[in-house]
Amino acid sequence: xxxxxxxxxxxxxxxxxxxxxxxxxxxxxxxxxxxxxxxxxxxxxxxxxxxxxxxxxxxxxxxxxxxxxxxxxxxxxxxxxxxxxxxxxxxxxxxxxxxxxxxxxxxxxxxxxxxxxxxxxxxxxxxxxxxxxxxxxxxxxxxxxxxxxxxxxxxxxxxxxxxxxxxxxxxxxxxxxxxxxxxxxxxxxxxxxxxxxxxxxxxxxxxxxxxxxxxxxxxxxxxxxxxxxxxxxxxxxxxxxxxxxxxxxxxxxxxxxxxxxxxxxxxxxxxxxxxxxxxxxxxxxxxxxxxxxxxxxxxxxxxxxxxxxxxxxxxxxxxxxxxxxxxxxxxxxxxxxxxxxxxxxxxxxxxxxxxxxxxxxxxxxxxxxxxxxxxxxxxxxxxxxxxxxxxxxxxxxxxxxxxxxxxxxxx
Numbered sequence: 001x002x003x004x005x006x007x008x009x010x011x012x013x014x015x016x017x018x019x020x021x022x023x024x025x026x027x028x029x030x031x032x033x034x035x036x037x038x039x040x041x042x043x044x045x046x047x048x049x050x051x052x053x054x055x056x057x058x059x060x061x062x063x064x065x066x067x068x069x070x071x072x073x074x075x076x077x078x079x080x081x082x083x084x085x086x087x088x089x090x091x092x093x094x095x096x097x098x099x100x101x102x103x104x105x106x107x108x109x110x111x112x113x114x115x116x117x118x119x120x121x122x123x124x125x126x127x128x129x130x131x132x133x134x135x136x137x138x139x140x141x142x143x144x145x146x147x148x149x150x151x152x153x154x155x156x157x158x159x160x161x162x163x164x165x166x167x168x169x170x171x172x173x174x175x176x177x178x179x180x181x182x183x184x185x186x187x188x189x190x191x192x193x194x195x196x197x198x199x200x201x202x203x204x205x206x207x208x209x210x211x212x213x214x215x216x217x218x219x220x221x222x223x224x225x226x227x228x229x230x231x232x233x234x235x236x237x238x239x240x241x242x243x244x245x246x247x248x249x250x251x252x253x254x255x256x257x258x259x260x261x262x263x264x265x266x267x268x269x270x271x272x273x274x275x276x277x278x279x280x281x282x283x284x285x286x287x288x289x290x291x292x293x294x295x296x297x298x299x300x301x302x303x304x305x306x307x308x309x310x311x312x313x314x315x316x317x318x319x320x321x322x323x324x325x326x327x328x329x330x331x332x333x334x335x336x337x338x339x340x341x342x343x344x345x346x347x348x349x350x351x352x353x354x355x356x357x358x359x360x361x362x363x364x365x366x367x368x369x370x371x372x373x374x375x376x377x378x379x380x381x382x383x384x385x386x387x388x389x390x391x392x393x394x395x396x397x398x399x400x401x402x403x404x405x406x407x408x409x410x411x
Contacts, residue, residue, distance in 0.1 A: 006192075010125060011138060013190040014118050017079070017183060019145025019152075021086075021114035024179040026153025028090050030259075031175070034168045039099045047099070055106040056353045062110030064210075066117065067346035075121040076191040083184045085111040091176030094169040113349060114183075118142070120345040121191070123333045143270040143326040150318065151263020158259070209343055213336060218396045219344075222332045225394065226351040228386035229291065229324045232298065232379030233317065234352070240310075258311055265315040266322045274323060283327050284397035288390055290327075293320040295383040302376030325352075331397060 036048050043051065069078040089108040096102045122138050160171040214220055277286055297317040304310060329348060336344040 007125060010190065010192060011122070013186060014122055014125075015141065015145050017186050017191075018115065018118045018142055019149055020179070020183050020186075021083075021118075022146050022149035023153040023156070024086075024090065024175055024183075025112070026149050027157045027175045028093065028153075028172070030154045030157040031094065031168060031172050035094045035096070035172065036102070038094075038097055038168070039102055040097055041099055043099055051099075051103055051106060054103050055109045058107045058109045059112055060350050060353050062113060063116065063346035063350045065110065066113040067120075067343040070117060070120050070345075071340070071343065074193065075117050075124070076187060076193055079114065079117045079121075079187045079191065080184065082111045082113055082117060083180065083187055086114070087176045087180035087184070089176070090179055091173050093176075094172035113346075115142075116345040116349045119329065119333060119348070123345070142329070143274075143322050144267060146266075146322065148263055148267060150266060151260045154259035155263075209340060210347065213340060213344060213347065216335065219332065219335050221393050221396070222328055222335070223347060223351045225287065225386065225390060226325070226328050226332070226348065228382060228389070229294070229321065229328065230352045232382045233294070233321045236298075236301075236317075236375055236379055254307060258307075258314070261311060262315055262318050266319050269319045270322060270326070274326075282397065283331060284390065284394045287324055287327050287394065287397065288387060290320040290324040291383055291387050291390065293317075294324070295380055295387065298376045298380035298383060302373050302380065327397075 032052075033048075036043060036051060066078060066082070069081070085108055089105065089112070093105065096105055119142070122142075157171055157175070160174060161168070164170070214223075274286075277289075281289070293316055297313050297320065300313045301310070301317070304313065332348050333344055
C-alpha cells in the first residue's frame with residue numbers, strides 16, 4: 001500500500017496523463033478529416049463515416065482485451081503497451097493514402113484506451129482505503145483535464161498548421177511523436193507497479209465476469225444512461241467536425257478561438273459551477289439538468305449552420321456532455337468491487353462507443369455535406385426519451401456523492 005504523499009503524487013500524475021492522452025486524441029481528431037480527404041479512391045460522406053465506425057468498433061472490441069490486461073498484468077504495463085501502439089498509429093496516420101489501408105490502420109485503435117486505464121487505476125488506487133467518496137470525487141475531477149484537452153488539442157493542431165507548416169503530415173507526425181515523448185516517461189517513471197500475491201499472467205478475456213456485472217440492475221441502468229447521453233453527441237460531432245474542416249482551411253484563427261471557447265467553458269463549468277451544484281442537488285437531478293441543456297442545444301443547432309451561430313450552441317452542448325458523463329462514470333465505477341475495476345471501465349468505454357459505431361447506418365444515407373438538421377432532430381429525440389427514463393429509473397442516483405457510504409475494497 002502506498003504512503004499518503006506517494007498516493008497523492010500518483011493521483012495528480014494520473015490526471016496529467018489523462019489530460020495529455022486526451023489532448024493528443026483531440027489533436028488527431030481535428031486532423032482526421034484532412035487525412036481522409038487525401039485518400040484514394042476518395043471517400044464520400046458515407047464512406048468516411050464507415051472508416052470512423054471501423055475505428056470505433058476496434059475500440060469496442062479492444063475494451064475486452066484492455067480490461068483483461070489491466071486485471072492481469074496491471075495498469076502500468078497496460079498503459080505502456082497502449083501508449084506505444086497509439087503513438088505509432090498517430091505518427092503514421094497521415095502518411096496513408098489508400099482508402100483500404102487506412103481502414104486496416106484504424107484497427108490499431110483497439111489499444112486506444114488510456115481513459116479506461118486511468119479510470120481503472122484511480123478506482124483501484126482509492127479503493128485500497130475503501131474510500132468510495134474520494135473515488136467519486138476524483139472521477140469527477142477527470143472532467144477538468146478533459147476540458148483542457150478539448151481546447152489544447154485542436155489549438156495545437158491548428159497552430160502547427162498555421163504557424164509552422166501547412167503540411168498535414170508534419171502536424172500529425174508531431175502529434176504522435178509528442179505523445180510518445182511525454183506520456184510514456186510519465187507512465188514508466190511515475191506510475192507504481194501493482195502489488196500482487198501471485199505472478200502476473202496474461203489470460204484470455206472471458207465474458208462471465210461481464211455478465212456478472214450486468215446482472216446488477218443499477219449498473220445496467222447506468223450503462224443505458226451513458227449510451228443515451230454520449231451516442232447523440234458523438235454522432236453529431238463526427239459529422240460537424242468534417243464540415244468545420246473547410247472553415248479551418250480559410251479561417252484557422254476562428255477554429256482556434258472555437259477550440260479555446262469550448263475548452264474554457266467546460267473547464268469553468270467543472271471547476272466552478274459543478275462543485276456548487278453537487279452540494280445542492282443529487283446526481284439524478286444534475287443528470288436531468290444536463291440532459292435538458294443537451295436537448296435545448298440540439299434543437300438550437302438544428303436551425304443553424306453558420307459558424308457565427310454555432311459558437312453560441314456548441315459550448316452548452318459540450319458542457320452538458322462533460323457534466324453528464326462525469327456523473328455517470330463516477331456512479332458506474334462506484335458500483336463495482338476493486339477486482340473488477342478494469343472490466344467496469346471497459347464496459348463504460350464500450351457503452352460510449354457502441355452506438356456511435358452505428359452512425360453511418362443510421363444517418364449516412366440521409367446527411368449530405370451541408371445538412372445536419374436530421375441528425376440534430378434525431379439527437380434531440382433520443383435525449384427527450386432519455387429524460388423521463390432518468391426521472392423514472394434513476395432513483396438509485398438520488399444520493400449525494402459526498403454522502404456515499406463507505407465500502408471496503410474486499411467486498
